[in-house]
Amino acid sequence: MQQIHTAFGTRYNTPLIADAAFRAKAEIAVPHPGIVPLVEHHAIAGAVRTVNANNDLVAIIAAVGRAAPGEVVVIANAIGDAGLIGDLIGTDAKRRGLAGVIVDGLVRDVPALVELGLPVFCRGRCPVGPLKLAPELRGTGELDIEVSVGQSTVRPGMWTFGDQDGVIFVAADDLPAVTAEAERALERESAVLEALERGSSLSELLAVEEFLELRAAEPSADFNAHLAAKGRAI
Template identity: 35%
Template sequence: MIERFADLSTPTVADACVRLGVPLRAAPAGVRAVVAGHRLAGRVLPVRHHGSVDVFLEAYAHAAPGDVLVVDNGGRTDEACVGDLTALEAGTAGVAGLVVWGLHRDTPELIEIGLPVFSYGSLPLGPTRLDERESATLTSARFGAHLVTADDLVVADDDGVLFLPAARAGEVLTTAEGIRRTERLQAHRIRAGETLRDQTAFADYLDRRAADPAYTFRAHLRRVGGAIEE
């Protein structure tokens, strides 16, 4: 299942969540891969950073192969909280990648290591503070407006980062794969000369909307079997 998620784009997964009524939980805009093109999907391994790498080492001891370390550093832009050693050690624990609500450093080394790392960007400064641990340090992580735990999956690519409940992963995956098939077919037909307006019977939609202002394009797409937005 994780491999199938890694093959899907985050926009497609987001559209599937909307179609199914799964609450949307996206990382704040600006969280990007250190290496463009990197993709990541796995179970959330949450950790809250308080100024020392010891929390990462402790979290790795509880990692399952394919987990993704999700680091809550409060979105800080005055310090980098992960670097090359954190990424190298992640690999020894079987962790598939890192998603950081904050900054990274050691960019050339991270590129060489090749482990997917997502963050706001880079800064040479490491932490100089040491704050008190919280009771939830190893059980949940805040990421923007959202709280994530080991009951969640994370999916990330060049468009950003999404979190979704693992309990609904199967239905989200099936729906997302269906949306992707439809969109690929639509794209193929556009390239072959059939406009999207024709494919979606757009003129019919406009007529129906004129007669019924409550008739939405999303409802129309579902009626005709199209996929553009959800």
């Protein structure tokens, strides 16, 4: 797992991880596309620590306190909108060596969070913290449980990867297979890019006309299978 963690953001990116997971037939979860990095160039990777916050600040603080160095705290929030983390929680997470925080919701103290350099992914910003909400908008948080992030189910122990293209969650048991497929895909895509830079067309490199003829004869023909047979990847 350390191999894929250290390579992510330098050698791999989320589109490559997503494609590799598809080829490895691995379980993945892709949450709401509105969850993006607070700082555009930041990337995030690590094992997941979950909290269903329900606007309960205590549960969020506890999740960060329980997280081990290198883990990513994933905050789901089922009720209302509030700035779920700010400078204090961000500072604690940074000091404890967390890989970052993913919030299916809003954050606050943005200038301080940016200055910290901690990778934070979220859906937006709100100056009001959960403690200042009306009682009916505050519930009791739940720690280390299966949570819903957008339309996706995320479990403790899954791995997450995030960058400017979004966030993806992968089952930990599938990481070795995903890593192997990512390496193969990277080599194939690099070969295609080099050929494009030399003047070849993408249609030629991927034998698209040949596939169109095949599909005309066999409507069920699969482009992924065609690419695999040609030793190509996109």
